[in-house]
Structure formats: structure tokens, C-alpha cells
Amino acid sequence: MTNQEALKRYRERRAEMAGGPEKAKAQGAKGKLTARARIELLVDPGSFIEQQPYIAGRATDFGLDQKRFPGDGVVTGTGKVGGRQVFLFSQDFTVLGGSLGEMHAERIAEVQSLALKNGAPFIQINDSGGARIQEGTLSLNGYAKIFRANTLSSGVIPQFSVILGPCAGGAVYSPAITDFILMVDGVSNMYITGPDVIRAVTGEQISHEDLGGAQAHCERSGNAHFRFGGEAEALSFLRRLLSYLPSNNLEQPPLAAGADPADRETPELEELLPEDPKKPYDVRDFITALCDRDSFLEVQAGWAPNVVVGFARLAGRTVGLFANQPKSFAAALDINSSDKAARFLRFCDCFNVPILSLVDVPGFLPGVAQEHGGIIRHGAKVLYAIAEATVPKIALIIRKAYGGAFIAMSSKALGYDRVLALPTAEIAVMGAEGAANVIFRKDIAAAADPQGLRAEKIQQFSESFMNPFVAAGYGYVDDVIEPRFARIELIRSLEMNLRKREDRPAKKHGNIPL
Numbered sequence: 101m102t103n104q105e106a107l108k109r110y111r112e113r114r115a116e117m118a119g120g121p122e123k124a125k126a127q128g129a130k131g132k133l134t135a136r137a138r139i140e141l142l143v144d145p146g147s148f149i150e151q152q153p154y155i156a157g158r159a160t161d162f163g164l165d166q167k168r169f170p171g172d173g174v175v176t177g178t179g180k181v182g183g184r185q186v187f188l189f190s191q192d193f194t195v196l197g198g199s200l201g202e203m204h205a206e207r208i209a210e211v212q213s214l215a216l217k218n219g220a221p222f223i224q225i226n227d228s229g230g231a232r233i234q235e236g237t238l239s240l241n242g243y244a245k246i247f248r249a250n251t252l253s254s255g256v257i258p259q260f261s262v263i264l265g266p267c268a269g270g271a272v273y274s275p276a277i278t279d280f281i282l283m284v285d286g287v288s289n290m291y292i293t294g295p296d297v298i299r300a301v302t303g304e305q306i307s308h309e310d311l312g313g314a315q316a317h318c319e320r321s322g323n324a325h326f327r328f329g330g331e332a333e334a335l336s337f338l339r340r341l342l343s344y345l346p347s348n349n350l351e352q353p354p355l356a357a358g359a360d361p362a363d364r365e366t367p368e369l370e371e372l373l374p375e376d377p378k379k380p381y382d383v384r385d386f387i388t389a390l391c392d393r394d395s396f397l398e399v400q401a402g403w404a405p406n407v408v409v410g411f412a413r414l415a416g417r418t419v420g421l422f423a424n425q426p427k428s429f430a431a432a433l434d435i436n437s438s439d440k441a442a443r444f445l446r447f448c449d450c451f452n453v454p455i456l457s458l459v460d461v462p463g464f465l466p467g468v469a470q471e472h473g474g475i476i477r478h479g480a481k482v483l484y485a486i487a488e489a490t491v492p493k494i495a496l497i498i499r500k501a502y503g504g505a506f507i508a509m510s511s512k513a514l515g516y517d518r519v520l521a522l523p524t525a526e527i528a529v530m531g532a533e534g535a536a537n538v539i540f541r542k543d544i545a546a547a548a549d550p551q552g553l554r555a556e557k558i559q560q561f562s563e564s565f566m567n568p569f570v571a572a573g574y575g576y577v578d579d580v581i582e583p584r585f586a587r588i589e590l591i592r593s594l595e596m597n598l599r600k601r602e603d604r605p606a607k608k609h610g611n612i613p614l
């Protein structure tokens with residue numbers, strides 16, 4: 101073969117990659133982009149380098165010897181996002197439904213390994229019919245490799261899953277091990293068993309979308325973190341999310357330029373807090389006022405809304421917000437909000453993101469369903485996550501900080517580095533009504549005017565304890581500050597703790613209550 105012939109053959113091979121124009125058309129007809137188009141939308145123009153494009157399946161059973169495709173149904177490689185290296189794969193549904201066979205898995209494992217060695221974020225774009233049925237245990241072995249690599253990478257490099265097609269069976273567990281899952285309405289599906297199996301086993305009837313679509317996982321199960329109307333929107337959002345995060349656990353998050361002035365005052369906070377303590381407000385308004393303009397990026401906005409978590413910036417530095425939301429369940433912490441907060445807090449600690457908690461919480465949610473659902477175990481996750489975290493931890497108590505929730509959200513003894521309180525803060529074991537009922541129960545029962553005495557005791561308790569000064573007197577609150585200076589004080593608190601170093605006893609790993 102002449103050199104020219106070799107070159108011609110090479111060019112033909114490159115051109116024939118993927119499942120062909122018909123399959124690509126079918127992909128488009130479902131409103132889905134191709135694997136490569138998705139990569140182009142994600143990475144900086146011209147930065148993608150493909151890895152092992154000629155890998156092909158080796159299995160021969162059930163006619164697979166007649167269906168060999170270069171790349172084996174997945175595109176893998178590296179590119180840059182905002183100038184920073186990332187490694188990725190994008191499954192190609194046009195090839196055998198993006199199903200995962202032995203070599204498809206090998207290709208993925210190769211980029212997982214490169215991402216880990218290079219300390220670069222890993223992004224997986226899932227669009228697959230799951231285990232390639234014809235390859236049997238070869239594909240199960242491949243999944244096992246991927247799960248293991250996801251697990252070993254956890255806490256070392258950030259990992260993201262963008263679900264842009266079906267993701268069924270055990271295949272969902274790779275995304276579930278990664279840090280963040282993005283889903284698109286009408287395109288993404290995740291489930292262990294699909295509607296047909298469910299109908300056969302339990303008799304329940306449900307559509308693919310209702311069972312495992314973006315809404316189901318972003319609002320009901322809490323399995324996914326971000327929901328979008330379209331693929332391009334999801335991929336563009338991922339670029340933004342990456343800008344808040346370091347490439348690996350040994351780096352600091354990038355400093356953003358052009359931030360809000362660090363000395364901006366926040367007089368609007370005085371208006372945001374209603375006079376009536378029972379009246380709800382949206383804690384996002386506090387976040388918006390306190391953090392750099394337009395910097396708040398909420399995580400899991402649609403699930404467990406009684407806590408608000410997400411990334412924002414303070415004077416250009418990434419912080420992880422952990423805020424109570426009085427608009428939902430009076431901000432009480434329940435099972436789901438504890439899980440949501442604990443997982444987010446642990447991510448922040450893995451990747452050197454300081455934690456900022458905004459506190460207005462009456463406690464953990466009472467109720468039989470909560471108790472029997474394991475609120476003890478789930479609530480313990482938040483305590484564990486805060487206590488084990490070594491990143492700077494700052495708390496601002498806005499209003500209520502009662503009981504165990506005070507400890508989880510703002511206790512220096514648990515490990516917060518600086519605790520600030522607004523003059524409206526109420527720090528106590530419980531609210532004044534509950535406290536008066538417990539401490540003075542016998543006196544109230546024996547009184548000639550029980551209601552009058554109860555009101556008097558509530559008033560007495562409120563005046564004595566429902567303020568920040570008792571706690572500040574013990575040193576549990578470092579300072580009581582004016583709302584107008586809250587942003588300035590938070591930035592100063594963050595800056596004074598940036599060089600924080602805290603060791604933990606050597607151990608294999610802790611045993612967080614799961």
C-alpha cells in the first residue's frame with residue numbers, strides 16, 4: 101500500500117465512525133444531539149482530543165462479529181472548559197443503543213484513570229441502553245470497573261453525570277456515585293427497572309418520564325441535582341458549575357475576577373426579615389444580598405426545599421451555602437433536607453470550599469413518620485459532616501437557632517470557626533412556648549389563671565433567652581453584628597480563616613451514618 105493509499109484508508113475510517121447517518125437521524129428525531137455534538141457544546145472550541153478512537157468490540161456472540169464499530173459506542177477523551185483540562189466520555193446511542201460492552205467499558209476506564217492521574221474533573225454523558233445484552237458478563241465486569249474507578253476518584257476529582265438518554269438497570273449506579281447529576285426534561289431517564297418490569301411485578305402503571313425523568317429525580321427522589329429544558333442548556337450550565345470548583349482536592353477553588361465590592365453594605369437585610377417571627381421569608385433573598393452579585397448557583401433547588409444549598413462567591417471566593425428556608429416547613433430539618441445538606445457539605449469539604457451557614461431553624465421536624473423514617477440517623481449525617489469538615493466554617497444566625505439544629509448549623513463546639521449573630525437571633529434549646537410549657541407545667545396547671553401564667557412565663561423566657569447575648573456571653577457567638585455590615589463581616593470572617601489547617605486522627609475512613 102502506498103503512503104497515499106494508507107492516508108486515504110485512514111480518512112475513510114475516521115469518517116465512518118459512529119452508527120451511520122440513519123441512526124444519527126433517528127437520534128435527532130428524538131430531539132437528541134449526537135455524542136460528538138454534545139462534547140462540542142461542552143468543551144472550549146477546538147480543545148477536544150479523542151482517546152482510543154479505534155477501540156472496537158471483541159465479542160462475537162449473537163452476530164456481534166457483524167456489528168463492529170470503531171469506538172464501540174462511546175466517545176472518550178479530554179478537552180478544556182474555561183481553559184482547564186477535563187476528561188470525559190459521551191455515549192453514542194447510534195451504536196448498538198450506546199450499550200456498554202467490554203471494550204466500551206475499557207475505553208471509559210482509560211479516561212477515568214487519566215482524569216485521576218491528572219487531577220482533572222471527570223464528566224460522563226450517559227445515553228445508553230445499559231449492559232450490552234449480547235456480551236453478558238463481559239459488560240457486567242465493565243460496569244464493575246467503572247463503579248470502582250468512580251469510587252476511587254470520589255473526593256479526589258469532582259465527577260459529573262449528564263444524563264441525556266436512557267440510563268437503566270445497574271448502569272444508574274455510576275452516575276449515583278458521582279458528585280452531581282444533571283437531567284433534561286423529556287430526554288433523560290434513570291431507573292433500576294423500567295415501566296414494563298414494574299407493571300409485571302407490582303401492577304403499577306407509569307410512563308418512562310414519570311418514573312425516571314428529570315422531574316421525578318430532581319423533585320421526588322432527590323437522586324439528581326439539576327433539571328433543564330434542553331441539552332445545550334444543561335451543558336452550558338455544567339461549564340458554569342465547573343468555574344466554582346477546583347480541579348482536584350489539592351487545589352483551591354478558582355478566584356473569580358470582577359467581584360462585587362467587599363465593602364458593600366447590606367442595609368436591605370433590615371427590610372427582608374419580617375417583624376412577625378412566624379411570618380416566612382425567602383432565604384434566597386438573604387443569599388442574594390450577602391453574596392457577590394449573580395453568583396448564587398443553587399444545588400437541588402427542587403428537592404427538600406427546607407434547606408437551600410449551593411455555591412456562591414464572597415469577594416470572588418467560592419463558598420458553599422447551607423441555609424435554612426423558612427418558606428418551607430418553617431425551615432425545620434427533616435430526613436430529606438438532612439441528606440441533601442450532608443452530601444453537599446461533604447462535597448464542599450472534599451474540594452476545599454468553605455462553608456457558610458445561614459441559620460433560622462426551629463429544630464428537627466417532629467412526627468411519627470420522621471421518627472420511624474430514621475430522622476435520628478439522617479439528622480446525624482449533618483452533625484457528622486460538619487464535625488469532620490476541615491474547611492473554614494462560618495455561621496450567621498439570622499433568627500431562630502434552636503436545639504440540635506443550632507448545633508448542626510452554628511455550634512463552635514461542633515467545629516464552626518466563626519459564629520456571627522444578627523440582633524434578631526434567638527438561641528435556645530427550644531422556642532419560648534415549648535420551654536414555658538415544659539419548665540412551668542406544674543405551676544401553670546395549678547394556677548388560678550393558667551393561660552395568664554403561661555403567657556407571663558413565655559414572655560419571661562423570651563426576654564431572658566430569646567436573644568443572641570446569652571450565647572455570646574458564653575463565647576458561643578463570636579460577635580453580634582448589624583445587618584448592614586453582614587456581608588462585610590462574612591468576608592472578613594472568611595478571610596481570617598483562609599489559612600486554616602486542622603488535622604484529624606489517622607484512620608482508614610470514618611463511618612458516617614448512612
Ligand code: HXC
Nearest residue numbers: 196197199228229230231232233234243266268269270271
Ligand atoms: C444491546 C441494545 C441494548 C442493550 C438497546 N440496544 N439496548 N443492544 N444491549 N442493552 C439496541 C437495540 O437493539 C437497537 O438496535 C438500538 O440499540 C436502539 O434501541 P431501540 O430499542 O430501537 O431504541 P429506543 O426505542 O429508543 O429504546 C431505547 C431503550 C430500549 C429504552 C434503551 O432499547 C431498551 O429497553 N433497551 C434494553 C434496556 C435494558 O434492558 N438494558 C439492560 C439493563 S440491565 P438496532 O440494531 O435494532 O437499531 C443492565 C445491567 C447493568 O444494564 C448492571 C450493572 C451493574
